[in-house]
Amino acid sequence: MSSIRPFQMDDLFSVNPINIDPLTENFNPSFYSQYLIEWPTFFFKSTEETHGLFDQLYEISGYMMGKTEGRLDKKEWHTHITAVTVMPTYRRLGLAQGLCVQLEKMSVGGVYDTLFVDLFVKVTNSLAYKMYKGLGYSVYRRVIGYYGRTVPEDRNNLDDEIDAFDMRKALPRDIKRETVRDNGEKVYVLPNEIEF
Amino acid sequence: MEFTDIVNLLDGREFREADSQIKRGRLKYPNNSAYLCLLIYSAYKQGSKVKAIASAKDFVNKHALNDANSVLLLYRLFSQEGLTKEAQQTYETALRKFPILGPKLLPALIEQMVDGVTPINIKQMEKLLMQLQKVSGETKDVYNAAFACSLMPTDTLLNQLGVKLVEKVAVENTQQLYVVTKLNSNLRQWDAVIDATETFKKKSAEIALDLEIETLYVEALIQSQNWTKLRIHTLPKLTTFNDYSTILNFILALRQLAESFNATKELLDTIPFKRNRLLSYLELAVQYNMPHEVYLQQYYDALKTKLCCFYDIRHYPKLNALKLEEGSNDSHVEINNQKFKLILLGEDYSVIIKENEAIYETACAKKKSLERYELLPENELILMNLLLDDNVNAFEKTDRLHSVLSRNPDDPRVRMWMMHSLAQYGHFTQTILGHFEDLKIKMIQIDTLGYYISNLVPLKENAMVLFNLYRYYLTVPSENVSMVLQGMENQVYTKLEGFFNFYNRSLNSVGELQLALTIAKMTTVLGLSDYSSFFVDRIKTRFQLDLLNDNRDFKTLWKFGINTKEAEAYANSLLLLLTLKLEYYKTLLLNEGNPSNAHSHIKNLNKLLSGEDTKSLNKFETWLYRIYFNLFKCLFKYNQKEMVTNMNYLTKNLKFTKVMPIIGEFSVLSSAYTLLIVSLVELVHNLTGLTDFKHLRDQLCTDIKKVNIRSLVEAELEKTGASKFGFTKHLDNYDILISSLK
Ligand SMILES: CC(C)(COP(=O)(O)OP(=O)(O)OC[C@H]1O[C@@H](n2cnc3c(N)ncnc32)[C@H](O)[C@@H]1OP(=O)(O)O)[C@@H](O)C(=O)NCCC(=O)NCCS
Numbered sequence: 001m002s003s004i005r006p007f008q009m010d011d012l013f014s015v016n017p018i019n020i021d022p023l024t025e026n027f028n029p030s031f032y033s034q035y036l037i038e039w040p041t042f043f044f045k046s047t048e049e050t051h052g053l054f055d056q057l058y059e060i061s062g063y064m065m066g067k068t069e070g071r072l073d074k075k076e077w078h079t080h081i082t083a084v085t086v087m088p089t090y091r092r093l094g095l096a097q098g099l100c101v102q103l104e105k106m107s108v109g110g111v112y113d114t115l116f117v118d119l120f121v122k123v124t125n126s127l128a129y130k131m132y133k134g135l136g137y138s139v140y141r142r143v144i145g146y147y148g149r150t151v152p153e154d155r156n157n158l159d160d161e162i163d164a165f166d167m168r169k170a171l172p173r174d175i176k177r178e179t180v181r182d183n184g185e186k187v188y189v190l191p192n193e194i195e196f
Numbered sequence: 197m198e199f200t201d202i203v204n205l206l207d208g209r210e211f212r213e214a215d216s217q218i219k220r221g222r223l224k225y226p227n228n229s230a231y232l233c234l235l236i237y238s239a240y241k242q243g244s245k246v247k248a249i250a251s252a253k254d255f256v257n258k259h260a261l262n263d264a265n266s267v268l269l270l271y272r273l274f275s276q277e278g279l280t281k282e283a284q285q286t287y288e289t290a291l292r293k294f295p296i297l298g299p300k301l302l303p304a305l306i307e308q309m310v311d312g313v314t315p316i317n318i319k320q321m322e323k324l325l326m327q328l329q330k331v332s333g334e335t336k337d338v339y340n341a342a343f344a345c346s347l348m349p350t351d352t353l354l355n356q357l358g359v360k361l362v363e364k365v366a367v368e369n370t371q372q373l374y375v376v377t378k379l380n381s382n383l384r385q386w387d388a389v390i391d392a393t394e395t396f397k398k399k400s401a402e403i404a405l406d407l408e409i410e411t412l413y414v415e416a417l418i419q420s421q422n423w424t425k426l427r428i429h430t431l432p433k434l435t436t437f438n439d440y441s442t443i444l445n446f447i448l449a450l451r452q453l454a455e456s457f458n459a460t461k462e463l464l465d466t467i468p469f470k471r472n473r474l475l476s477y478l479e480l481a482v483q484y485n486m487p488h489e490v491y492l493q494q495y496y497d498a499l500k501t502k503l504c505c506f507y508d509i510r511h512y513p514k515l516n517a518l519k520l521e522e523g524s525n526d527s528h529v530e531i532n533n534q535k536f537k538l539i540l541l542g543e544d545y546s547v548i549i550k551e552n553e554a555i556y557e558t559a560c561a562k563k564k565s566l567e568r569y570e571l572l573p574e575n576e577l578i579l580m581n582l583l584l585d586d587n588v589n590a591f592e593k594t595d596r597l598h599s600v601l602s603r604n605p606d607d608p609r610v611r612m613w614m615m616h617s618l619a620q621y622g623h624f625t626q627t628i629l630g631h632f633e634d635l636k637i638k639m640i641q642i643d644t645l646g647y648y649i650s651n652l653v654p655l656k657e658n659a660m661v662l663f664n665l666y667r668y669y670l671t672v673p674s675e676n677v678s679m680v681l682q683g684m685e686n687q688v689y690t691k692l693e694g695f696f697n698f699y700n701r702s703l704n705s706v707g708e709l710q711l712a713l714t715i716a717k718m719t720t721v722l723g724l725s726d727y728s729s730f731f732v733d734r735i736k737t738r739f740q741l742d743l744l745n746d747n748r749d750f751k752t753l754w755k756f757g758i759n760t761k762e763a764e765a766y767a768n769s770l771l772l773l774l775t776l777k778l779e780y781y782k783t784l785l786l787n788e789g790n791p792s793n794a795h796s797h798i799k800n801l802n803k804l805l806s807g808e809d810t811k812s813l814n815k816f817e818t819w820l821y822r823i824y825f826n827l828f829k830c831l832f833k834y835n836q837k838e839m840v841t842n843m844n845y846l847t848k849n850l851k852f853t854k855v856m857p858i859i860g861e862f863s864v865l866s867s868a869y870t871l872l873i874v875s876l877v878e879l880v881h882n883l884t885g886l887t888d889f890k891h892l893r894d895q896l897c898t899d900i901k902k903v904n905i906r907s908l909v910e911a912e913l914e915k916t917g918a919s920k921f922g923f924t925k926h927l928d929n930y931d932i933l934i935s936s937l938k
Pocket residue numbers: 021023024083084085086087090091092093094095096097098119120121122125127128130131132134
């Protein structure tokens with residue numbers, strides 16, 4: 001019985017069942033508030049009715065946190081998925097997919113009207129990789145050492161544990177589909193080469 | 197030079213430059229009161245506080261302040277001196293005489309209120325807002341003011357005022373629309389909500405409305421019983437927006453429009469999202485008073501392989517009609533079935549417990565190794581067993597968890613249960629810390645889950661761990677101030693209330709107070725006086741006990757939905773906060789130099805110790821706080837007439853022989869026992885240097901050192917076979933702690 005509701009700052013007090021997950025990042029509160037201030041509509045949650053359990057009206061089952069960035073003249077104006085995560089009990093229901101689709105819809109036309117949606121995913125996070133593939137995303141490039149502790153210098157030093165796939169899906173505004181490409185898995189870049 | 201530049205100079209202590217600017221300004225504009233205010237502020241900043249305050253009071257009485265800057269400056273001056281009444285009066289008078297100042301003044305005043313220490317008190321702004329009769333100023337200021345009016349939903353006058361403020365200012369974006377709809381919604385003027393939303397939609401069709409506005413709009417349709425519109429609004433969303441609330445509203449609209457069950461169901465058939473669709477049938481049947489068993493079964497058959505299945509339907513009345521699939525070898529079906537059986541089969545859990553164990557073991561045998569981050573869903577069944585099985589003792593349960601966790605170290609919930617389980621014993625605090633670190637608990641989780649490690653034994657390395665956690669609380673207040681201010685600056689009204697709530701709930705947090713008290717205690721025992729004075733100062737200046745916010749999370753642990761009663765009992769047992777409050781006053785009194793402050797703390801301590809809640813204290817805690825209470829009364833000469841009695845009380849009771857019989861009642865393995873030892877050691881430290889109590893202190897110290905905790909605990913652990921959870925380090929810590937006593 002999922003519903004979609006806006007994310008509010010004080011929701012952070014109730015997201016432990018989701019954020020305790022080892023693959024979900026816990027950011028500084030100001031990081032979340034920055035998103036709420038700059039992209040208030042791109043931060044939303046899915047909720048489940050609890051029927052009175054724990055005095056909660058509903059529980060948060062997942063959330064999406066997104067932003068826009070990049071320059072239009074460089075064909076880089078896009079929506080970025082910063083986090084999408086779902087509580088284990090509510091996985092494999094299409095919730096994460098639904099959250100992504102919702103973000104896509106909000107990016108088409110309207111005030112943002114971006115060219116594509118993108119995200120970074122750990123090369124080893126095969127669940128998320130499969131999910132994005134299923135949604136029509138493809139790898140645009142492999143970012144070497146993106147999740148590493150040190151600044152990588154060698155573009156060819158592949159390491160599944162710390163490399164990220166930069167995945168993209170073109171939106172209708174990119175009529176000629178210039179922002180995506182085939183065989184992106186084979187394109188290696190360093191983190192400092194992906195600034196927008 | 198601008199007014200604010202001069203204020204900045206003064207705040208930056210560049211007095212010479214500031215004073216020359218003020219002088220120049222006064223020469224140029226002899227009638228401008230702003231420079232007079234600056235002169236007062238300059239004197240204040242340069243140390244002539246008493247004189248400056250007197251001049252400020254005099255100034256406010258004689259002059260009507262007609263510029264916002266001056267009002268704010270004097271407001272700040274009075275506030276800093278704790279003269280709240282004068283501070284309020286400053287802007288009230290100004291607003292009464294020059295209502296035109298209102299919209300400019302209000303946001304600025306809110307900014308001043310948000311200081312990272314004081315909670316935002318909307319009620320306090322009420323009077324101020326009521327002064328805003330005339331509308332003028334920049335659109336932004338007007339909307340900020342109107343938004344503030346909307347924060348007290350039940351105050352009709354205020355919300356009406358808000359509506360009046362924005363009446364003549366056209367709505368240009370969704371955030372402004374939100375303010376208008378929120379005010380009208382508070383006033384239950386549903387037509388106005390609907391009207392404003394629809395007008396905006398017509399004008400800016402390409403702009404998607406924020407979900408917050410959608411919610412207010414739908415609420416207005418429902419409240420005004422505008423069922424046709426509600427139907428029109430929700431129908432197209434059924435196929436495009438996977439949202440259960442929309443479905444419920446759609447069903448509501450059709451029922452009100454007397455649409456038949458079948459016709460409605462046909463429309464629900466178009467929902468492409470399976471789970472919500474199947475649940476909508478169930479809800480439809482219940483709403484239309486039709487039998488719902490068939491839909492229950494339909495849902496179960498379709499979603500029994502999903503872990504949400506049980507939670508989605510467990511509350512339906514006809515659950516007992518459900519036919520569970522038998523002999524399935526899908527693990528999710530089995531898990532759901534076990535949970536259903538728990539409800540359906542009643543009190544005899546022995547069969548379920550056995551089955552759970554068998555399912556878990558089969559799953560483990562099938563899955564020899566797990567992938568990285570993979571969770572074995574059957575772990576839940578063992579958690580269930582831990583709660584259901586009364587025939588297994590606490591150690592055996594912990595042992596079971598230990599083995600489940602060894603098999604699946606990536607399951608955070610099992611790890612949390614491990615911490616929870618270990619917390620009932622006193623000797624695993626270091627092990628708990630290890631789990632805590634494995635869970636990578638950080639940021640806001642420190643506030644919500646930090647309580648798991650509040651019982652660490654005083655040790656330098658532990659103190660360091662806690663300092664590091666505490667860093668979170670050092671940065672959050674100022675970041676929260678920026679958040680609120682930036683939110684107002686950017687006019688994100690849809691999020692501002694959440695910001696206010698977050699800001700307020702981050703202040704006076706139980707988690708922070710608990711951590712600060714633990715550190716203060718630890719650093720006192722360890723003799724790290726620089727650190728302890730820092731934390732004592734935080735405790736003194738940042739907390740108001742009557743405004744405590746308890747953000748601790750007692751829910752996540754229990755999110756497998758079956759044992760809510762235990763969950764509630766557990767949470768309630770921790771909600772009392774009595775020991776936290778006692779520790780608070782104890783810490784203040786141990787560090788208080790001012791007798792009149794001390795007397796008021798003692799009074800508060802007395803109140804706590806004579807309250808109903810004291811029943812929740814154990815015998816040792818009762819003894820301990822009575823000792824401190826009498827000690828403080830003596831030290832601060834609380835009541836001359838009682839001095840002899842207080843002293844006698846201490847001579848008689850501040851003895852290890854008084855504690856001995858109480859200790860006997862605790863298991864040496866319990867967390868209460870650990871706390872007891874630590875508290876006694878702390879007491880000895882706190883008595884050190886008090887000449888009147890030297891004899892009592894030395895005797896207590898000698899007696900504690902005689903207790904061979906190590907051998908007591910080792911013997912007990914030997915008996916229970918709990919050595920494997922890793923306690924040796926903890927015993928070493930004890931040795932270090934006790935040997936610190938001189
Ligand atoms: C990745 C994650 C968000 C998926 O959430 P979800 O709501 O379960 O995903 P969906 O139900 O929408 O799954 C969509 C598709 O992804 C794939 N997928 C998701 N989980 C999978 C799993 N455990 N095994 C195999 N495929 C999986 C499937 O193709 C699935 O479609 P299907 O169920 O029809 O086969 C969730 O597992 C999660 O929160 N993980 C931790 C946080 C994280 O890794 N976030 C992504 C960072 S970029």
